[in-house]
Amino acid sequence: MPEQQAAEHQSNPAEEVGAFLRERREQIAQRWADAALLRTVFTVSRDEAVEAARTVVEALAAVAASGRVADSEADGFAVVREQLARTAQSRARAGAGIAQISAEMDALRPPVTDLLLDELSDAPAEHLRECTTALTVLMGTLRLVMLETTMNAGQDLINRQRLELLEIATPVIKLWEGIVAVPLIGTLDSARSQVVMEILLDAVVEQHARFAILDITGVPTVDSLVAQHLMKTVAAARLMGAECIVSGIRPAIAQTIVHLGIDLSSVLTRASLADALAYALQEQGDHIVPNPASAVEPR
Amino acid sequence: MTAASTFPYEGHVPVLRLGGVLLVTLQGDLYDSTAEQLRQDIGETASDSAVTGVVIDLSGVEIVDSFMGRVLSDVAAMTRLLAAQTVVAGMRPAVAITLVELGLTLPGLRTALSTEDAMRQLGDEGSVLPRAGRPHRERP
Structure with a gap:
């Protein structure tokens, strides 16, 4: 696909990262499934972990394609919010703190960066730097979305418990x-x-x-x-x-x-x-x- | 609340006479014009047929506004002038809360849990029968 690659080199880094993510989603998903975050959540079946990772990668690709890599409110993230919340909740139940979840989330970045570096090994250094930066920003945003979702889930829980307490405390x-x-x-x-x-x-x-x-x-x-x-x-x-x-x-x-x-x-x-x-x-x-x-x- | 013609009652709420008591059952939303009409109907029927009690059943009413609250207290004041007691029956919790939040606690109005209770209240005072002339005992 020489023309397509040439076209990609013309486009901006975010879009190129999007295209890269979409193309390599299987590979990335496989690598992510082995990362601590997903491995500890999806203990039963590896296929499930791969499936979950693929959804996240696709969402990331959609966000990157829309060019809003730094925007945690981007439409693409809406699809994976619930799944991220479940993952985070599951980790929190296992006793992981916010910092640890955040660190585990960060551990998802190197495999993708490595893949990107391989992919663009013959690209000019300037372009390579831009693409890596875009990817890093995108992963940072994903981490932010994850933490945001986690905090909201915690707040929801507190609100629900407060409501329950109100009802329990007033028997007729x-x-x-x-x-x-x-x-x-x-x-x-x-x-x-x-x-x-x-x-x-x-x-x-x-x-x-x-x-x-x-x-x-x-x-x-x-x-x-x-x-x-x-x-x-x-x-x-x-x-x-x-x-x-x-x-x-x-x-x-x-x-x-x-x-x-x-x-x-x-x-x-x-x-x-x-x-x-x-x-x-x-x-x-x-x-x-x-x-x-x-x-x-x-x- | 202007489209009174689309309302099934066509601006009329039935006012039923049972012995010496008028029974008015309100259903659904009440438009201002309907409420106005109702106030007149009750007034006319009460004065024509010398009733001793009016029971307004609100169990089918989900939404009230301040106008409705005023109509209720107006009807009560008016029937009192015509020597009849008004009892509002079966008000729903949401409606009661709304009226209280609107500041309309309707002090002069008598209330009952259900139509049956209201009839019993009126009956207890002998007002369904020819008036015994016993004054209404106010609770402390």
Whole structure:
């Protein structure tokens, strides 16, 4: 293919590197499959490793052909992002740190550079230098994409866990037929109180509850923001036809609320969860009669 | 919210009379013109047939805006003038949250979990039967 080669020498280095990568993708993929990064991830089958390496090489070739070797947002990388993330995750699970993954990624460069040097052994020195630089930049960008994907995957994991924690931390308990309670534990912020509100209102619909009790015994501090969230929840529950009772206000918190001048008069409050339950039962017309034989003193 | 003619109700929400109670069931999105029409319909029916309660069932409504909130409180205030109680029934959580976030807590409005509950509330006060003259007991 003498004309094609001649044409390639005319084109810019990035495009030439692209053409080189596409032509030699099988060879490169074979060499990469033996590199530490892929060998440790695809332990079961070497074919899979070769297949994975080939996809990456093709993506690199596409990026190089588009001439955006230094752009980690290049379209070509979109195809391999997920695969890179999986590879990185798998390495991270095996205990490799970011630095180590990065080093292993860097180890993919020499085999390709060697191949390129062989390919262009008779090219002018200036041209050879340009092509090698383009390839190095391209591999650097690949490394950047890989690390970026890894970091994003980590961030996604943290976000998902935070969401799960929000849901776990707010169980809705059915206390009685038509009475549900949410014991709130920990600090209430806007995101959390939003979740609490949604969970509580959903429970009101599901359980057909006429009474919803918000127990704030486990809430360390109540400021005006928390009070506002409580009032919003109470108002929303009322709109749905349920009555919301706030219980478990400790003396210190009651004092703070008064000092802050927060008006909770629109909210029905009781000292303890038991008092709130007793109120709800009474309103429902359910009467609990203490067993005289029991040793527990009636309230 | 202008294309009222494409709406299946053609600008009308049925107002059903059950004994002394008006039952209004809202479904889907409500256009402003429909809501306006509904306000008039309820007013006329309530004054014509001397009802003692109005139950507005919102269980089929997914989206509300501030206008809808105002229509609800207007209907409640209007029926009170006509000596009838308005109970809003079956509001969905998302709708309730939206109204609260809009600052429309609708203080004068009575609410119930479902239409059945609303009828029971009205029945408890004897307002389905000829009015007993017992005042509505406000909860603390």
